[in-house]
Amino acid sequence: MTLSMLGAAMLFAVAACSADHSDAKQRARSGHPTASHSATATAPSSTQPLVQKPPELDADETLAGRQKATTGNAEVAFARGRKGDALIVAVRCQGKGTVKVAVRPVHLSFPLECLADKVSTTYNQVAVSGVNRDGTVSVEAPTAVRWSLTVGRGAPAQEESPGTDANSPEAS
Template structure:
């Protein structure tokens, strides 16, 4: 049953519509921004918070988001404001996955260095918003960091994997 659930989550990620922009530097092969697999439609300007596609029922910022597959190389939980997180073992060739959940009013921005990846996540009061962004790397690097910039009233949790 666990394998079926894992396959369903991975399949759901592949089928999700991209909701957040992702930009990167020269070494990327193909960015693949996704929201977490609980959602299938984009939010609209007139949507109420509970109708937002970024809304993640059952998720929290007091625990790290679950990586759907691969090796976890960094995590942070229940953080407010800005923080830089080092990636254990640097950046390897292949897919770099960044999952982030947030709660509170404001826009959180995640950036990955030295790859130049950056994406925003709109956070709202009283609900958990989440996203998964993936970036294919052509080559490895000895070090790497993920920086999260968020207003002090926004709490967030992060998982980075490969």
């Protein structure tokens, strides 16, 4: 790996961590709208959200399903949405272990590494064919991990042109 690629990879890894929910969710939506996007936030212990409270959606997003604090495995059903909306799956966890999340019918799955002393939250937005259907989110989690989940629907992320920096004068 070249030094510039390594530097870019390190910059991306640092940029993906945020304690601010809206900042993390904005990053999750900044890519290509036909793929799954994820952002993970780990808050310092003094400002951590509680695992008992499922992640919140933005005001312009619609709730489709929710699970309060849970340990072990569970399935959460979510309601049908409008054609053209993206599906949002937000998971919050605490406790040492890996949570495995699977979303049907869109065949999306992702792991979330949970820590014993910190609350971690990940937001995924999916805008692929079939996300307007109803479905289920299956969560596999060790009993040492407490987790909560929110499923929502909203407008897909806007696709940015490659090489365009949102902070550059050309983007204005």
